[in-house]
Amino acid sequence: MSDQLQNLDLPYFAIFLTFFLAVLSSLLVLAPTQRGISATWDYLKQVKFIERNGIVVSTYIVIAVSLWVVVMIVAPQFFMVELSFHDGTVAADVNYDYSQTPYTFNNYSYVIFGSGSDDSYFNVLHLKVFLRTIIASVCITLLAFVLCYPIAYYMAQTAKGGTVRLLLICLVLPFWVNEILRAFAFRILFGSSGVINSVLIGSGIMDEPFDFIKADIAMYAGLSYAYILLMIFPIYNAIESLDHNQIEAARDLGSSWSRIHYRVVMPYAKPGIASGCTMVFMLTAGALAAPQILGGPSSLWFTQIITNWFNLGDWTRGSAYAFLFLLSCIVFVLTVMKYFKVNLGELAK
Amino acid sequence: MSSGVDLEHVTIRFGDFTAVDDANLSIKKGEFFSFLGPSGCGKTTILRAVSGFNEPTEGTVRINGNDMQGIGPNKRPTALIFQNLALFPLMSVADNIAFGLEVEGIKYVERRRRAEELLDLIALSGQGDKMVSELSGGQKQRVAIARALAVEPEVLLLDEPLSALDLKLRQHMRSELRNIQQRVGITFIYITHDQGEALTMSDRIAVMSAGLIEQVGDGSTIYNEPETAFVASFVGENNPFFGKVIKADENYAQIQNKFGLLRGRNTQGLSEGDSAILFVRPEALSLVHGDEPSENVIESTILSEEFEGHSIHIHLEGETAKKIALSISNDGTGSKLQVGDTTKICFDVDRAIVLPEGDLADE
Ligand SMILES: Nc1ncnc2c1ncn2[C@@H]1O[C@H](COP(=O)(O)OP(=O)(O)OP(=O)(O)O)[C@@H](O)[C@H]1O
Ligand SMILES: [Mg+2]
Numbered sequence: 230m231s232d233q234l235q236n237l238d239l240p241y242f243a244i245f246l247t248f249f250l251a252v253l254s255s256l257l258v259l260a261p262t263q264r265g266i267s268a269t270w271d272y273l274k275q276v277k278f279i280e281r282n283g284i285v286v287s288t289y290i291v292i293a294v295s296l297w298v299v300v301m302i303v304a305p306q307f308f309m310v311e312l313s314f315h316d317g318t319v320a321a322d323v324n325y326d327y328s329q330t331p332y333t334f335n336n337y338s339y340v341i342f343g344s345g346s347d348d349s350y351f352n353v354l355h356l357k358v359f360l361r362t363i364i365a366s367v368c369i370t371l372l373a374f375v376l377c378y379p380i381a382y383y384m385a386q387t388a389k390g391g392t393v394r395l396l397l398i399c400l401v402l403p404f405w406v407n408e409i410l411r412a413f414a415f416r417i418l419f420g421s422s423g424v425i426n427s428v429l430i431g432s433g434i435m436d437e438p439f440d441f442i443k444a445d446i447a448m449y450a451g452l453s454y455a456y457i458l459l460m461i462f463p464i465y466n467a468i469e470s471l472d473h474n475q476i477e478a479a480r481d482l483g484s485s486w487s488r489i490h491y492r493v494v495m496p497y498a499k500p501g502i503a504s505g506c507t508m509v510f511m512l513t514a515g516a517l518a519a520p521q522i523l524g525g526p527s528s529l530w531f532t533q534i535i536t537n538w539f540n541l542g543d544w545t546r547g548s549a550y551a552f553l554f555l556l557s558c559i560v561f562v563l564t565v566m567k568y569f570k571v572n573l574g575e576l577a578k
Numbered sequence: 579m580s581s582g583v584d585l586e587h588v589t590i591r592f593g594d595f596t597a598v599d600d601a602n603l604s605i606k607k608g609e610f611f612s613f614l615g616p617s618g619c620g621k622t623t624i625l626r627a628v629s630g631f632n633e634p635t636e637g638t639v640r641i642n643g644n645d646m647q648g649i650g651p652n653k654r655p656t657a658l659i660f661q662n663l664a665l666f667p668l669m670s671v672a673d674n675i676a677f678g679l680e681v682e683g684i685k686y687v688e689r690r691r692r693a694e695e696l697l698d699l700i701a702l703s704g705q706g707d708k709m710v711s712e713l714s715g716g717q718k719q720r721v722a723i724a725r726a727l728a729v730e731p732e733v734l735l736l737d738e739p740l741s742a743l744d745l746k747l748r749q750h751m752r753s754e755l756r757n758i759q760q761r762v763g764i765t766f767i768y769i770t771h772d773q774g775e776a777l778t779m780s781d782r783i784a785v786m787s788a789g790l791i792e793q794v795g796d797g798s799t800i801y802n803e804p805e806t807a808f809v810a811s812f813v814g815e816n817n818p819f820f821g822k823v824i825k826a827d828e829n830y831a832q833i834q835n836k837f838g839l840l841r842g843r844n845t846q847g848l849s850e851g852d853s854a855i856l857f858v859r860p861e862a863l864s865l866v867h868g869d870e871p872s873e874n875v876i877e878s879t880i881l882s883e884e885f886e887g888h889s890i891h892i893h894l895e896g897e898t899a900k901k902i903a904l905s906i907s908n909d910g911t912g913s914k915l916q917v918g919d920t921t922k923i924c925f926d927v928d929r930a931i932v933l934p935e936g937d938l939a940d941e
Contacts, residue, residue, distance in 0.1 A: 472662070472664060474660045474661075474662055474664035475664045475666060477631060477651070477658075477660070477664070478658070478660060478664040478665075478666075478725075479666075479677065480650075480651050480652050481629060481630075481631075481651045481652065481656070481657060481658045482652075482657065482677055482678035482681055482725070482726075482729055483652045483653075483678055483681045483682065483729060484652060484677070484681045485652070485681075488681060492666075492669075492677075492680075493666060496668045497667075497668060
């Protein structure tokens, strides 16, 4: 493994860094030569951003942000995509120096068609897991929305200041506990001798324990709970700025509560709802800890397949799976957003 | 259809704080009724009790004779126009107006037709497809009225709907509102802290102060026959003269004041020894020319003089920090008075009123 890592990273990173530095320095050099150094300097001093923060701070911010974007976001994705087009099956022959392996589409075709030696034409197992992950993530997102919207509405429009603070603490505090520990806590809760089964049996509703783990109920519950804060906060934010008089006006005109929500509150909170749903969907689809710990023995989450490729040492195939999965999720989210007429820019509100 | 509204011993408390104290009123069908009072006196609270957003702590609200206890705002035959209008920003003008009809389950085409009718009424024909944000302040105002009228309320409640508009538009909208009220013929309950608005539009006015209804009456009664010191000082400008009653009969009362003996009408049955305030309006005061009258003469120093075309405003030193205001019409000869001069002014006994001592409205 360590072999792999060294060989994998260094050449690519060197190429990438050279490229990045080249662009940066050419920008730095080109601008003055075209306008003259003092003119450039004068121009820079006029830029509002620099004027406001001073030259030292602005330089720091620009460098820090570009490094963050490049090193943390662009570079890893770039490497992953590049890697996914290499032929990993022959990597061992060249001592895992992937730059010496040939380019191929095999990793991608494998997702859809499998190795070709299977019985069926398509890679049924993986495609099934893929679909199941997407559909389950949609259901979990909807469930989280149904749970969180009333809470967010209550906090934003009905509750008094003190109650809101108390509720916020109750919501946030559990998330100080590590994600994996929380998953185990759910496992204990839903286990065959866990609290829920004990209560159900104790109260005489059931005779013998129900296997929540095997039925995947524990996993869905755990996943629904895992990202509720990311659902509640954007919706809360959006609803909070809604003028309470609008709700009263609708009420005064004879509207029922359901219509008030459907016609007045939800359209107003749409950007917040979209933002919450997007985040919860993406994170649920990409979750690993909860499915790993709470998932039943027969059920797989797509991320588990991806991890498995990496664990098996086939990084190229893992990359292809990961990239395809990311792409599908993004396309799915964008399609849904287009259907509900939400702009990408609104999500940042 | 139009309904009357009755408040019977309505008291509304928020915790220990009494926002409305034992209000008793009977508003007639088709009346334009105003609540007038300074900020925070409980006007909005009363209106919200009529529309159903607040339940009275004690007492009964009746609309058309029916007790409204426990009936929610969506079930009452009232429509409220909010202080800030509260139009729905994400709906078109027509959708805003037709929202109440949509709630009733009326079909789109019919809704649209009714919205167009109302748009005609408020002189915004053909602008139904605009968004609310594309309208001017006065237009938004009218859309809010149309949205409320669309549900054909029996009582329309208006909470200072003109306060956000500039002076010109406000004056225009006053007559517009009055016209609309006469056309649709339903009861209007109007809230304002602007006395000009209340006096010009209303059939009757209730003047409120700190949760109490001080007086109910039509504009000229409120202005000419105030019953309390608060009403006298809040509605229009008035000069108070403090003192003890030294002589009183059923028509007139005389008080002993720093400026001497002053006499005015005794409408509230004051008797000898009561603490009282005599009120004289600036336009009832005049400068003494020639022979000095036998009573109600005040001698004081001129502090300032403002020439205002058709009238001249003069301020004289009063008994307290508040100056005596006097307004005389411009007879063309110009004032021969100088700031700093001492002069005598007088008033007719029938144009002064003596009321029991009480809190005055803040300036
Ligand atoms: N929900 C509430 N809880 C506590 N106090 C309230 C509440 N609503 C109103 N009050 C108090 O009741 C008093 C009357 O308020 P109200 O809104 O009726 O005044 P208003 O006459 O409409 O004033 P304005 O002209 O400024 O609108 C105020 O002192 C206010 O602080
Ligand atoms: Mg108010």
